Amino acid sequence: MADILQAAQAVFALQTLIFIIIGVAVGIVFGAVPGLTAVMAVALFLPVTYGMDPGVGISILMALYIGATSGGLISAILLKIPGTPSSVATCFDGHPMLDKGEGPKALGVGIVFSFLGTIVSVLALMLIAPKLASIAIKFGPHEYFAIAVFSLTLIATLSCKSMVKGIFAGVLGFAFATVGIAPVDATIRYTFGTTQLKAGFTTLTVLIGLFAISEVIKTAEKAKQKNEMKVAQVSMKKIKGFGFSLKEFKDQVPNGILSAIVGIAIGILPGIGSGTSNIVAYTVSKKRSKRGELYGTGIIDGIVASETSNNAGIGGALIPLMTLGIPGDAVTAILLGGFMIHGIQPGPLLFINNSVLVYTIFIAMFVAAIAMLVLEFYGLRIFTRLLNVPKHLLLPIIFVLCVVGAFGINSRVFDVWTIVLFGLLGYMFYRFDVPNAPFIMGFILGPMAETNFRRGLMLSNGEFRGFIANPISGLFLLLAVGSILWTVFGSYREKKKQICVSNLS
Amino acid sequence: MKLKKYSELIFGLLILAFGIFYFILTIQLPRKDTIDATFIPYILSAFMGVLGILQLSAGIKASKKFKEEEYVAENLDHLTVIKIIALIVIYIAFLQPIGFLICTAVFLVLGFILLTPVGTKINYVQYITISVVATVLIYFSFRNGLHLMLPEGILRLGR
Numbered sequence: 001m002a003d004i005l006q007a008a009q010a011v012f013a014l015q016t017l018i019f020i021i022i023g024v025a026v027g028i029v030f031g032a033v034p035g036l037t038a039v040m041a042v043a044l045f046l047p048v049t050y051g052m053d054p055g056v057g058i059s060i061l062m063a064l065y066i067g068a069t070s071g072g073l074i075s076a077i078l079l080k081i082p083g084t085p086s087s088v089a090t091c092f093d094g095h096p097m098l099d100k101g102e103g104p105k106a107l108g109v110g111i112v113f114s115f116l117g118t119i120v121s122v123l124a125l126m127l128i129a130p131k132l133a134s135i136a137i138k139f140g141p142h143e144y145f146a147i148a149v150f151s152l153t154l155i156a157t158l159s160c161k162s163m164v165k166g167i168f169a170g171v172l173g174f175a176f177a178t179v180g181i182a183p184v185d186a187t188i189r190y191t192f193g194t195t196q197l198k199a200g201f202t203t204l205t206v207l208i209g210l211f212a213i214s215e216v217i218k219t220a221e222k223a224k225q226k227n228e229m230k231v232a233q234v235s236m237k238k239i240k241g242f243g244f245s246l247k248e249f250k251d252q253v254p255n256g257i258l259s260a261i262v263g264i265a266i267g268i269l270p271g272i273g274s275g276t277s278n279i280v281a282y283t284v285s286k287k288r289s290k291r292g293e294l295y296g297t298g299i300i301d302g303i304v305a306s307e308t309s310n311n312a313g314i315g316g317a318l319i320p321l322m323t324l325g326i327p328g329d330a331v332t333a334i335l336l337g338g339f340m341i342h343g344i345q346p347g348p349l350l351f352i353n354n355s356v357l358v359y360t361i362f363i364a365m366f367v368a369a370i371a372m373l374v375l376e377f378y379g380l381r382i383f384t385r386l387l388n389v390p391k392h393l394l395l396p397i398i399f400v401l402c403v404v405g406a407f408g409i410n411s412r413v414f415d416v417w418t419i420v421l422f423g424l425l426g427y428m429f430y431r432f433d434v435p436n437a438p439f440i441m442g443f444i445l446g447p448m449a450e451t452n453f454r455r456g457l458m459l460s461n462g463e464f465r466g467f468i469a470n471p472i473s474g475l476f477l478l479l480a481v482g483s484i485l486w487t488v489f490g491s492y493r494e495k496k497k498q499i500c501v502s503n504l505s
Numbered sequence: 506m507k508l509k510k511y512s513e514l515i516f517g518l519l520i521l522a523f524g525i526f527y528f529i530l531t532i533q534l535p536r537k538d539t540i541d542a543t544f545i546p547y548i549l550s551a552f553m554g555v556l557g558i559l560q561l562s563a564g565i566k567a568s569k570k571f572k573e574e575e576y577v578a579e580n581l582d583h584l585t586v587i588k589i590i591a592l593i594v595i596y597i598a599f600l601q602p603i604g605f606l607i608c609t610a611v612f613l614v615l616g617f618i619l620l621t622p623v624g625t626k627i628n629y630v631q632y633i634t635i636s637v638v639a640t641v642l643i644y645f646s647f648r649n650g651l652h653l654m655l656p657e658g659i660l661r662l663g664r
Contacts, residue, residue, distance in 0.1 A: 051651045164563065168520055168556045175527055175549050182542035189542060190530055220589040221581045223620040392625075393632075396616030397639055399593070400609055403600075404643060408653045413601050420593055427586075432516045450545045457540060 007359030010055045011367055020364060023060040024371040025379070027067020029386050032075050032083045035219060036398075038068030038331045039211040044398065046204065046338055047405040054342035055357055059364035061338050065331055066368045069274055069311050070114035070376060073303075074383055077106045078232045085275035086313075089282035089306035096298030103234040108243030109300045110307045111376045113256055117308035118369040120260045121267070121315025125322075126362050130351055132323040137348040141455035142466055144324075146473035148449035150480040151270035151326055153487075155438040163487070165434045173442025176201060183451035184458070196414045201422075204337035205415045206443055208402050209422025210429075210436050211330060216399050217427045219391060231387050234380075242377065244300065252304045255285055263309030267316020271441045273329025274313035281309030315365075322346050322358070326445065333440045341409065510571045514564030517557055524553030588619055604658015609640040 010016060023045065030041035041064045049057030072087030077094035090110060097106040139147075155170040179190045180200030191197040259281040266277035285305035286295040295302050317328030318335075325346040327333035339346050344354065351358055376383070406415040429436050456473075460466025468474045528550040534543050596612040613636030621627050647653040 047647065047653060048651060050653060162563070164556050164559045165516070168553070168560070171549055171552045171556065172523070175523075175546070175553075178546055178549070185537050185542055187534060187537065187542035189534060189546070217586060217589060220585045220620060221583075223585055224582050224623050390625075392617055392620035392622065393635060395620060396613050399616070400613065400639070400643065403597070404647060404653070404655065407655065408647070411654065413597065413656070416597050416600065420597060423593075424590070432512060432519075434516075446545075453545070454540070462540070 003355045004359050006356050007055075007363055010053075010356070010360050011059060011363045016056050016059055016364070017367070019056060019060045020063040020368050021371050021375070023063030024067035024368050025375055027064040027069075028071035028074070028372070028376055028379075028383055030064070031068035031071020031073075031086075032383055033387060033389065033394075034075055034079070034081045034083050035215060035391065036394075037084050037211065037215070038065055038086075039207065039334055040215065040398065041065075041068045042331060042334045042338065043204070043208045043212050043405060044401045046334075046341065047401075047408040049338065050341060050408050054344055055360040055364075057342055058335075058338065058344075058357070058361060059368075061335055062361060062364050063368040063371065065335070066118055066311070066314060066365065066372055067375075068331075069314055070111070070118075070307070070372055071383070072310075073110040073114065073307055074107070074376075074380070075387060077103065077110065077303075078234070078384060079387065086273075086278055086310040087306060088275075089278040090303055092282065092296050092306075093298055093300070093302030096296070097300070097303070098232055098234075100298050102298065103232060105243040105300065106298075106303055107234065107380065108241075108377070109248075109252075110303050111373060112242050112244075112249075113252070113259075113304045113308040114311045114376075115369055115373040116256060117260050117263060117311035118314055118372070119366070120257075120308075121264050121312040122362060122365045122369070123315070124264050124312075125315035125318050125365075129319050129323050129358075132319065133348040133351040136323050137352070139324075139348070139472070141452040141459060142470040142473040143476070145449055145452035145456050145467060146470075146476035146480070147324065147326070148445045148452065150476040150483065151445050152441065152449060153480045153483040154269060154271045155441050162433070165432070166438045169429065169434050169436065170438040170442035173439035173444075174446030175442075176206070177443045177446045178450070183447070184454040196412070201418055201443075202337075202409055202415060203340070203444065204334065204409055205406050205418040206422050207330070207334045207337060207440065208406055209419040209424075210426040210439065211334075212398065212402050213419050213423025214426025214430060214436075216395050216402075217423060218430055219395055223392060231384055233384065248300065252300065255289070255301055255304050256308045258288065259285055259305040259308040260312040263312025264316035266309075267313035267328050268319050270320055270326050270328055270445070271437060273317050273331070274310035275329070277313045278306040278310040281305045318361075322350060322361075323348055325448075327440075330437055330440055333444055336444065510568050511564070513567040514561065517560035517562075517564045520553055520560055521557035524550055524557055527553065585619065589616070592616060592619065600658075601656050602658060604660050605655040606640055606644055606660050607658065609643070610636050613639060 026045070027038065027041050030036040031038060042061055045060060045064055049060055068084065069086050072083035073090050073094070075081055075083035076087040076090035077098055080091055080095040082088045082091055094106050094110070097103065152170065155166060177200065179197055181198060182189050188198065262281040262284055263274070263277045266272055266280060267274070282302055282305045285301060286292045289295065289301055291299070317332045320326040320328055321332045321336060325336065327336050336346060344350065344357065402419060403416050406419045407413065409415050426436055429439070456466055467477060527546065531543055531546040531550060536543065592612065592615055596608055599608050614632050617632045617636065618627055644655055647655060
């Protein structure tokens, strides 16, 4: 209880509150402007948090995450272009509603259900995470190895267009992670004799390069072309409440709950996040609905499904991150980097050694959700105006901020070169149609698998049986085999294509 | 365009090339035990070999199926991409010796000009103002507010 009070005190300090509000606002902008993503928002703000107290710093990152996940709905409805992959399905009904003159209602529904999705998922996080942590605390190398392997097999399901390319991206990420000092026997691998590479590539530089720098290079492709975006203007002034009636709200409750569950469940699975869940939730909701045939013609049900589930993914994705140190998607991967910068190792011990921080995160998320609801609804006019920010001015500045962020990790220019290297790799991935999320998964989960494999072998005297004899690791290895079989057979059925999103951020 | 026709094939070759490169590096690592630091890298090399072959065969199929008539050429500006990459590389190379302030201000102005869409007038006064203000703002707020010392280079300000 004392911990909760201490955490509340930390969050409700004026400085933290202001930072959370700024974080949410910046997040919404990054979510709303097509081409800017949640990963970018977090990457850019990381250096700002370097010098801060961990609680404050991580609260800001959470605020950015929540804001950016929701912000995509603004452009999805007003521009018909999803601001982020998380709001692809919001376009389906959002734009038809705008055409019917129901723009404010679409926005209102989207914002309110984004808020509710976030709240429900944070509650789920608070409920599940501590319990899971108390189980995970008993995990040893065998269990961690099996969980990492299981999570790695999920990569194959991520790569909907070409399984070969997706698996390759994961393998390549793993290969890049083997650079530096090897676990257990400290062999120095693939450093080409430089001391700079001894510690390997920093996770943050890989992420900034792959998700932010590559985006800057990508825009250069089309920078010279004229493109005028028409932003539809809607006035929210004469709207009562949030633009929809209480009855409409009540009708949407079951749909919302279902979509929240889909969002949380998909969020928990490593590697897939809100980029997938919004489309899955839309599909599920459409199938279950009595008026499924009206989906896509401009009814609020579709927006509820998409927007509830993508924000519900936030709490879901944080469950494996906080309890096991396994990121659920690209944003949580960069959050993992953010934790590490502050000297915090996510995992079951976090809940015992640093429960104040855990509560701080929970409370900050609630505050950020409320800030999002208020800011996004009442500040909508400002955000829509920002949709027209000239890209040619914005992107060079974003690049410089990425450079600052990379430099700030260890105060060396070497890290800046690294982000460019991974930026070019990310651009190549884009050219060859390779998904970049599996790369990150391989990069983070690979070393986890290798380290625990070597340790586990030592514990069981070099016998592989140790991994199978242990019930939990045995179960996860079985699940891994199951997931491989499911993917292999599933690819014959070609059914997956419906829920296929090229990338997630 | 020919390149698009063979892009899947080229990617297969790239996978194999990287796999072989990684394999050669792995062979050169010191051995310590049956299962040591080379165990996982060998598995990864094997994966890349298999994936490379699968991608190659998919690439051959794709290039046969490829129909020139159906292909819509993407209107992409490769020159601008090369220019921006060159600009980035030069910027970082000079970051340490010349310093953050001068390099960034120059980089921003050139970056703005490079990315300005056709039909939009290049406004030099605006570009220079934005770049100088942004550079100074970033440098001093990180230096004084957030204790992050960016490379000073030849200018020794703020001491």
